[in-house]
Amino acid sequence: MSEASAQSEQPMVSMKRLNKWYGDFHVLRDIDLEVAKGERIVVCGPSGSGKSTLIRCINHLEEHQQGEITVNGITMTQDIKRIEQIRRNVGMVFQHFNLFPHLTVLENCCLSQVWVQKKPRRDAEKSAMEYLERVRIANQAHKYPGQLSGGQQQRVAIARALCMRPEVMLFDEPTSALDPEMIKEVLDVMIELAQEGMTMLCVTHEMGFARTVADRVIFMDEGQIVEEAPPETLFNDPQSPRTQEFLSQILGH
Amino acid sequence: MAATQVRSEMLAPRKAPDRRTGLVGWLRANLFSSPLNSLVTLALAALLVRLIWPFLEWALFNANFLGESREACSSGGACWVYISARFETIIYGFYPPELRWRVNIVFVLLALVIAWLAIPRMPFKKWGALCALIPFPIAAFLLLHGGYFGITTVPTRDWGGLMLTITIALLAMVGSLPLGIMLALGRRSTMPFVRGVCVLFIEFWRGVPLITVLFMASVMLPLFTPSGFDLDKLLRALIGIMLFWSAYMAEAVRSGLQAIPSGQSEAASALGLGYWHRMILVVLPQALKLVIPGIVNTFIVLFMDTSLVLIIGLFDFLAVIRSGLNDPEWLGYAIEGYVFAALVYWIFCSSMSRYSQYIERRLHTGH
Ligand SMILES: Nc1ncnc2c1ncn2[C@@H]1O[C@H](COP(=O)(O)OP(=O)(O)OP(=O)(O)O)[C@@H](O)[C@H]1O
Ligand SMILES: [Mg+2]
Numbered sequence: 029m030s031e032a033s034a035q036s037e038q039p040m041v042s043m044k045r046l047n048k049w050y051g052d053f054h055v056l057r058d059i060d061l062e063v064a065k066g067e068r069i070v071v072c073g074p075s076g077s078g079k080s081t082l083i084r085c086i087n088h089l090e091e092h093q094q095g096e097i098t099v100n101g102i103t104m105t106q107d108i109k110r111i112e113q114i115r116r117n118v119g120m121v122f123q124h125f126n127l128f129p130h131l132t133v134l135e136n137c138c139l140s141q142v143w144v145q146k147k148p149r150r151d152a153e154k155s156a157m158e159y160l161e162r163v164r165i166a167n168q169a170h171k172y173p174g175q176l177s178g179g180q181q182q183r184v185a186i187a188r189a190l191c192m193r194p195e196v197m198l199f200d201e202p203t204s205a206l207d208p209e210m211i212k213e214v215l216d217v218m219i220e221l222a223q224e225g226m227t228m229l230c231v232t233h234e235m236g237f238a239r240t241v242a243d244r245v246i247f248m249d250e251g252q253i254v255e256e257a258p259p260e261t262l263f264n265d266p267q268s269p270r271t272q273e274f275l276s277q278i279l280g281h
Numbered sequence: 282m283a284a285t286q287v288r289s290e291m292l293a294p295r296k297a298p299d300r301r302t303g304l305v306g307w308l309r310a311n312l313f314s315s316p317l318n319s320l321v322t323l324a325l326a327a328l329l330v331r332l333i334w335p336f337l338e339w340a341l342f343n344a345n346f347l348g349e350s351r352e353a354c355s356s357g358g359a360c361w362v363y364i365s366a367r368f369e370t371i372i373y374g375f376y377p378p379e380l381r382w383r384v385n386i387v388f389v390l391l392a393l394v395i396a397w398l399a400i401p402r403m404p405f406k407k408w409g410a411l412c413a414l415i416p417f418p419i420a421a422f423l424l425l426h427g428g429y430f431g432i433t434t435v436p437t438r439d440w441g442g443l444m445l446t447i448t449i450a451l452l453a454m455v456g457s458l459p460l461g462i463m464l465a466l467g468r469r470s471t472m473p474f475v476r477g478v479c480v481l482f483i484e485f486w487r488g489v490p491l492i493t494v495l496f497m498a499s500v501m502l503p504l505f506t507p508s509g510f511d512l513d514k515l516l517r518a519l520i521g522i523m524l525f526w527s528a529y530m531a532e533a534v535r536s537g538l539q540a541i542p543s544g545q546s547e548a549a550s551a552l553g554l555g556y557w558h559r560m561i562l563v564v565l566p567q568a569l570k571l572v573i574p575g576i577v578n579t580f581i582v583l584f585m586d587t588s589l590v591l592i593i594g595l596f597d598f599l600a601v602i603r604s605g606l607n608d609p610e611w612l613g614y615a616i617e618g619y620v621f622a623a624l625v626y627w628i629f630c631s632s633m634s635r636y637s638q639y640i641e642r643r644l645h646t647g648h
Contacts, residue, residue: 089547108555115553126548130566130646139562140552172646185548192552 038101040065040196040227041086046095048081055081056092057251063196068228070238070259073248074274079231082248083198086229087118100195116144119189123201125181127173133160133184134169137191145192152191159187163217179210183217190221197221199230233278235263247271340620351611363614364621367605374441374596380433383424384444390417391451399636401643437515441596443625449519449587449597454580456523461530462569466560468535479531486528491589494521499593518590526583533575537568570644577637581630598625 039062046059055078063069071079084090085097088104088111097104100117104110128136137156141147147155160166163183165176173181182202189197199218203211215237222228222241232238238245238259245262247255247270255262255271263279266272302310313319343358347365354360364371373381394417397409425448428434440448467479486494498521499514506512541564549559569576588599596604602618605611 087551089550112553112555115551118551120548120551122544122548124544126542126544128545128548128563128567130570130644139549140554143558143562144553174646188552 039063039098040067040100041229042096042098043085044096046082046085046092046097048085048090048092048094055251056085059095059251059253061246061253063227063229065195066225066227067243068222068226068241069230070242070245071229071231071248072233072238072245072274073254077248078251079248080200081251083120083200083229083231086196086198087115087120089120112144116192117195118198119192119194119196120198121182121185121189121200121202123205125173125178125185125205127181127185127188129173132170132172133165133176136173136184137188140188140192156187156191159190160184162190162220163187164213177210178206179213182206182210182214186214186217186221196227196229199228199232201231201233203232203234235259235279239263247274249274351614359617359620360614361617361621363605363611363617364602367601370442371598371601372443374445374601375439376435376441376444377439380435383427383435387421387424388444390420391447437513440515442601443598445515445590445595446584446587446598449515449522449590449595450584452519453522453526453583453587456519457526457530457583458576460523460527462534462565464527464531465534465538468531469538483528483531486525487532489525491522491525491586492592494525495589495593497521514593515595518593518595522583522587522590526579529579530576533572533579534568536575537570537572538564540571541567570641573637573641573644577633580633584629584633585626598622 041063043059043061046056048056073079081090085092099114102114134156138152141152160169163186165180165183203214219241242259245259246253249270255268312322339358343356344361345354346361348362353362394413397403464479467475470476495518498517545563546559549563590597591600599622602622606615
């Protein structure tokens with residue numbers, strides 16, 4: 029297939045001169061970012077620097093005002109069909125899990141397969157169970173989210189996102205609402221996912237995770253990308269004074 | 282200095298202590314836990330007996346139940362003959378006596394449909410809902426009103442009594458809830474035009490009393506509609522009642538929508554679900570569950586307020602009971618009439634309320 033080789037050259041996610049304002053507040057300023065297929069990117073930066081806003085623009089949970097976003101070859105427009113097409117290619121995991129509390133774990137995982145991908149329920153359940161198996165929570169499939177621990181809920185949320193077979197996974201501080209003993213079980217799942225070659229954009233302050241899986245770490249401040257480097261370089265030899273200050277704050281206590 | 286302690290053996294789990302204490306234990310804990318409480322319990326019990334006993338004597342022990350006319354009431358207690366002698370009118374109004382079997386069939390069908398939908402164990406819920414939405418209303422209309430397939434027409438002005446009350450209440454509930462949900466969604470829409478229309482609609486209907494609505498529907502509407510285009514009076518009243526209550530329903534539902542964190546809708550968006558899927562599959566099930574008390578409260582008020590149709594000359598349950606009060610043959614039995622009316626309204630409303638509590642418990646998924 030000649031198209032396949034063309035596709036592997038084209039970036040999975042690309043943002044060109046992306047700008048966004050909340051009212052008069054300029055949250056994202058001239059963001060240029062390309063994520064290749066299979067690349068793992070960690071985004072970090074101080075609170076309020078626009079990290080969440082940045083990755084939420086990728087699946088249009090936030091609307092940008094200027095610039096261009098392309099995901100898997102589909103360029104974002106105002107057209108809701110186009111947006112939904114992009115969303116089918118992008119899985120997202122939230123800080124507060126956002127599982128649907130009125131549905132069981134299995135139903136949470138089947139929802140988009142049945143209603144978006146129009147799969148028969150049996151096939152949907154089968155593939156949901158496969159993903160729940162992978163995040164090691166298949167034995168809880170018939171429980172409601174409210175009956176699970178935070179770490180378990182977050183793993184379900186990852187399985188739910190994977191059920192759509194997305195090309196890119198976005199993580200917005202997936203472990204920062206978790207108790208320390210649960211962080212590892214979620215990070216382990218994410219590391220496995222990274223090793224299987226999933227394209228990932230992950231907002232996190234887990235530096236261990238960044239060192240293990242990230243191809244690139246992006247440091248953001250005041251709505252712009254301040255520094256961008258492989259994890260070893262960025263953590264051991266940060267160039268920008270802002271990065272140095274930030275790292276000394278989160279590493280040096 | 283704190284002494285160090287190390288447990289050498291872990292404790293095995295034990296059974297929770299038995300909390301069943303029996304009737305005596307319950308009485309002791311709840312009613313006679315201290316001398317003062319015992320005193321209060323006894324005093325209140327005495328008061329209760331003093332109040333309830335005379336009522337029971339009047340309503341049950343000294344009452345007359347069966348008979349044809351007031352002569353049957355001789356024992357000095359309540360004269361339930363007032364109800365029993367006019368029972369058929371109370372149920373059917375002026376519906377032609379030889380056709381009342383048609384109403385009975387509708388009652389039976391209604392009971393079956395409600396049982397099918399309301400009892401969780403009943404199978405084929407989807408088919409039940411389908412039956413309730415299409416064949417049942419058609420059958421009910423053909424039986425109650427007739428006019429097609431050679432079925433004798435019974436015009437709505439002959440309808441009355443409990444049958445009319447239930448018809449109005451049921452149609453108003455079934456109509457106002459979906460309309461209210463649409464209005465609530467519309468009021469939260471990001472489209473300014475849709476939102477504006479919904480806000481205007483809701484605020485208009487919440488701003489006028491139901492009596493005015495009914496009066497306008499029955500008296501003023503015919504003045505403006507072209508002659509020859511003659512909507513049935515009951516239908517006009519029904520539409521008015523439905524629109525009126527949909528505004529209250531909308532506000533009840535909206536309070537539920539507002540309580541659902543935006544993360545729910547965002548997560549559904551991120552999964553690629555479109556607006557209607559997000560609402561129907563994710564947001565509304567949660568929001569409606571939260572506002573069951575509010576919806577049922579509205580249902581209950583709606584049910585009781587159906588009695589206002591009296592002022593436009595429809596003889597509902599309460600109106601039929603009251604009409605007897607002016608009957609020279611039955612003068613002086615107002616108390617029996619109102620007590621009976623209260624009892625019937627109470628049975629309907631408290632069953633709705635109990636059922637809603639049951640459903641709320643059933644839908645609880647532990648969060
Ligand atoms: N809906 C909104 N309306 C107005 N301002 C907003 C809105 N959402 C976010 N902001 C502002 O935009 C800025 C960036 O927010 P964002 O959530 O992207 O930060 P973040 O880097 O993810 O921070 P954190 O680490 O605290 O999650 C913040 O200053 C925030 O106050
Ligand atoms: Mg954030």
